Amino acid sequence: MISQMGLEIQNITHRFGRLEAVQDVTLSVAPGEIHCLLGPSGSGKSTLLRIISGLLRQHQGTVSIGESVVSDASKHQLPEHRQVGFVFQDYALFPHLNALRNVLFGMSARRSQVSQERARQVLADVGLGKHLESMPHTLSGGEQQRVALARAMVRTPNVMLLDEPFSGLDVQLRQDVRETTLRVLRASKISTVMVTHDPAEAMSCADRVSVMYGGQIVQTDQPQSIYRDPVDDRIARSFGLVNLVSFEERDGRCVTPFGEWTGETRRSFKQQDCLFVRPEELFIGPPVDGEPQYDVVRMIPEAATVIYEVRGNGTPAIYVRSLATEPRIEFKRVSVRLR
Amino acid sequence: MNPRRRSVWPVLCWTFTTLLSVPLLSILWSVTKDSEGVWQHLSETVLGDYIANTLLLAVGVSTGTALIGVSTGWIVTNCRFPLSRILRWALLLPLAIPTYLSAYALTDLFQFSGPAQTWFRELSGCEHGDYWFPEVRSLPGAITILTFGLYPYVYLAASTGFSSQSASVTEASRTLGIGPWERFFRLALPLARPAIFAGLVLVLMETLAEFGAVDYCAVDTFSTGIYRTWISRGSHTAASQLSVCLLGIAGLVFFSEMIARQSARFHHSTQRTRMAEPAVLGRAKGYAVTVLCLTPICIGFLLPVGRFIALTISRGDSRAAELLGGLITNSLLVASLAMVVTVFTGLLLACIRRATSSPVTRTAVQIAGMGYAIPGGVIAIGVLGPIWYLEDLAVEFIEQFTNKDPGLFLSGTLLAVLMGYMVRFLAIPLNVIGAGFTRIPSTMDHAARTLGSSQVGVLRRVHLPLLRGSLVSAALLVFVDVLKELPATLILRPFDFDTLAVRVYHLASDERLSEASTSALAIVVAGLIPVVLLTRMMDDHGTATGSLQ
Known part of the structure; x- marks a missing residue:
């Protein structure tokens, strides 16, 4: 049964020789949703994007866009026939065409007044109304990224695929361009899959995140939920510092060396008999x-916070985060408690 | 589920590869045939000389070109001295002259009756037998001529290798207390070795394939032997069997280069290569180095061209007005046709290589480009075998129905010539266009596909506009190489179809160099085109790579 999802992939498997790059992956992305694929290099994120776009045909599984199946065991719609936009990490702008002609590239009636107007409008929407005639090499990284986005947007795709599109930009520009991009995508109700290996980026812009390891999706949830309740310590650590704290059960209570844990969930990993506590859940x-x-x-010291690394006799390091505005700890020996 | 659709590319690719391999296969097939005693005779008389001379020539020329090419390449890349900017591209000039033309001119200059010895006798009062003068028409003479004609291949490769070395590597070695000579031998030379080796392989291939120059210098090698066996003895089988020997040597060189390329590849660990500042040489050293760099240009280019100009002005070709128009038309016709078919085929195969990830198809493309390693004479013999076979079949068939002999409708036509050129020169567009393709990231293809373009659409709208420069370069290089080509043209050309190269060869063989000079100059002028192209590439990128390979 095909759902009302913008994008739905079911049981996708793909191999490169003996290497199983994507293993039995199932994912759905609603219209207007920004869905981040997060994971280390070689975890299969980009392969999955290439399968969704049709550039690669999966060995097993089904890809559906909107109401129709675009690829399964019996058929495979070519990338040029899917309504999919793709923004590449290196933007892949055509160096022999100016910004406007890059955007017009994918339009059917390129010379028509309507197409010209539409391309100009999309470029204006991403803030490049004054750079229509500029050649790609004369544009800055952020401008090139926005031309790539406009080029992918102009065909009004049902699905937008972004392969680490902001990684080449500096921090300030990255934030500005990211906000512009995601605002445009949300407003257009396009199902968006964005690949990143930066958890902070995934946290800040995704509606939902899928974490991939070794070709498999290990966890899919809202970013805050993954941050607070990761299914294993790889995911916990990928989102930042984490303390693994031993605990005892006493009269149904969970008691740690730092006091009683009163959180809603136990947050202990199956394979480890200890509690998972973020540095900001402790205080000094x-x-x-x-x-x-x-x-x-x-x-x-970090920008807005300070991390203290403390150690007891023979205990592993404990990390405690406090606001940079709070008074600095001046004494050498301290006590640590749960907030 | 099989994710790969059945594609037309591998079929197309193997069709072309098979077609282009037929000449080679027909030569290999000849080993099984009986040469009616000719091979026996050859092996008892001249085969030993062929082997010895070919190997001595190859060793001598590669040593000479390595010495000149590496030293001038290093000097020009790392030092500033008087005329250094001009010499940087002028050192490529000998490429404009086919080696057989250099041989004609230098032999004419330095033989007993030539101007150099005449001038020496007048000056010193010596007579014949009073003095020693090196014999140009000899093995050492041929080695010298080929060395000064072919060193630019090593020079270009070496200067590319040296100029791509990062300054930080040199600086690091200096902080480790390494002196300049040690730096050259322990650092610069090993790092540039893959590039230098690639240049040397080209020199070796050219030397093995060389016909005109060694023939004029009266040195018996495989190349001249093949031509003589076919022309004088009329034995296609024995000529093919000789070709197999030459192919064996060429194959050895080809595969040693492939192995060396795989085992010795260096990459800079830093993303950006910072060029080292060239050292400014003092006055005395500077002038000495200028003279050193000018010497190979003088011997390899200025002397031969000067001689041809002098001969053209003094006498020239008396039948120039009558013949030159036809010769130029014929030369331009075959060069243009060969250019179109070769570049088109090269583009098609380069596209297939890009489109497919199959190692088998990629290997097929690699095989199709191996013709550059096979001497022109060998290819010509290889082309004739299957063409004659086809022709015999067709003639029999036609005669059965019409009772008329259709004549040599394949072997005596331009079709055979074009086939030979295509097999010989396909490597040029394959490599030049291939290098162009590597500058187009695959994400650009993917972007175009997701924007609605088909594979053919991507080729038409993205690849072709971006490959325009590579296509022009490939076309020009093929055009000029065909214009200069001699042995294949001599063997395959239709009856009474002369080109500039053929005319020069015949006149020079009859010791009528004054008449040959006019056509020779026309070839040199055409030969300057790729040199100008290369120097422009050097100016654009600091280095010129790939275009010669």
């Missing part, structure tokens, strides 16, 4: 008699 205070005491061994 002056040493308290009768409680375990720790030495502050390192202070790592």
Whole structure:
């Protein structure tokens, strides 16, 4: 049964020789949803994008866009016949065509007044109304990215695929371009799949995130949910620092060296008999008699927060995050408690 | 489910490869045939000389070109001295002259009755037998002529290899206490070795294929032997069997290059290569180096061209007005036709190589481009075999129905010539267009496909506009190489169909060099085109790679 999803892929498997690059992946992306594929290099993210676009044909599984199946065991719609936009990591702008002609490239009646007007409008929407005649090499990285986006958008695709489209941009520009891009995509109700290996990027812009390892989707959820309830420590660590804290069950309560855990979920991984606690869920205070005491061994200042690395006698390092605006810890020995 | 649709590309690719391999296969097939005693006779008389001379020639020329090419390449890349900017491209000039023309001119200049020895006798008062003068028409003479004609291949490869070396590597070695000579031998030379080796392989291939120059210098090699066996003894089988020997040597060179290329590949670990600042030489050293670099240009280009100009002005071709028009028309006709078919086929195969990920199809394309390693004379013999076979079949068939002999409708036509040129020169468009393709990232194809273009649409709207420069370069290189080509043209040309190269060969063989000079100059002028192209590429990119390979 085909759902009302913008994009739906079911049980996709693809091999390169003996290597199973994508293994039994199932995913659905609603219209207007921004769905991030997150994972390390070689985890199969880009392969999956190429399968969705039709550039690669999967060995097993089904790809559906809108109401129709575009690729399965019996048929394979070529990429030029799918309404899919693709923004590549290197943008892949045609160097012999100016910005306007790059955008017109995929339009059927390129010379018509209507097409010309539409291309100009899309370029104006991404803030490039004054760069219509510019050749790609004369544009900045951010401008090139927006031409690539406009080129993919102009055909009003049902699905937009973004392969690390912001990785070549500096931090400030990346944020600006990302906001522009995602605003346009959400407004157009396009199902978007974006590949990234930056968890912070996935956290900030995705409606849902799928984390991939070794060709498989290990977890799919909203970014905050994955951050708070990762299914394993690989995912937990990929989203930032994490403390694995031992605990005991006492009268139905969960007691840790830092106090009683009162959180909604237990957050312990199946393979490890310990609790998973983020640094911001702990706080540091002056040493308290009768409680375990720790030495502050390192202070790592970040922009808005400060990370303290503390160690007890023979215990692994514990990380505690506090706001940069809070008073700095001046004493060497401290107590650590759950917030 | 099989994710790959049945594609037409592999079929197309193998069709072309098979067609282009037929000459080679027909030569290999000849080993099984009986040469009616000719091979026996050859092996008892001249085969030893062929082997010895061919190997000595190859060793001598590769040593000479390595010495000149590497030293001038390193000097020009790393030093600034008087005329260094001009010499950088002028060192390529000998490429404009086919080696057989250099042989004609230099032999004429330095033989006993030539101006050099005459001038020496007048100056010193010596008579014949009073003095020693090196014999140009000899093996050392042929080695010298070929060395000064072919060193630019090594020079170009070496300067490319040296100029791509990052300054940071040199600076790191200096901080480790390595002196300039040690730096050259322990760092610069090993790093440039793959490029230099590639240049040397081209020199070796050209040397093995060389016919005109060694024939004029009266040196018996496989190349001249093949021609004589076919023309004088009329034995296609024995000529083919000699070709197999030459193919064996060429194959050895080809595969050693492939192995060397795989085992010795260096990449800079830094993303950007910072060029080293060239050292500015002092006055004395500077002038000495200028003279050093000018010497190969003088011997390889200025002396031969000067001689041809002098001969043209003093006498020239008395039948120039009558014949030159026809010769130029014939030369341009075959060169243009060969250019079109070769570049078109090269483009098609390069597209197939890009479109497919199949190692088998890629290997097929590689095989199709191997003709460059096979001497023109060998290819000509290989083309004739299957053409005669086809012709015999067709004649029999036609005679059965019409009772008329249709004559030599394949072997005596331009079709055989074009087939030979295509087999010989297909490597040029394959490599030049292939290099152009590597500059077009595959994401651009993917972008075009997701924007609604078919594979043919991507070729027409993205690849062809971006490959325009490569296509023009490939076309020009094929055009000029065909214009200069001699042995295949001599064997395959239709009866009474002369080109500039053939005319020069015949006149020079009859010791009528004054008359040959006019046609020779026309070939040199055409030969300057790719040199200008190469120098422009050097100016654009600092280096020129790939276009010669």
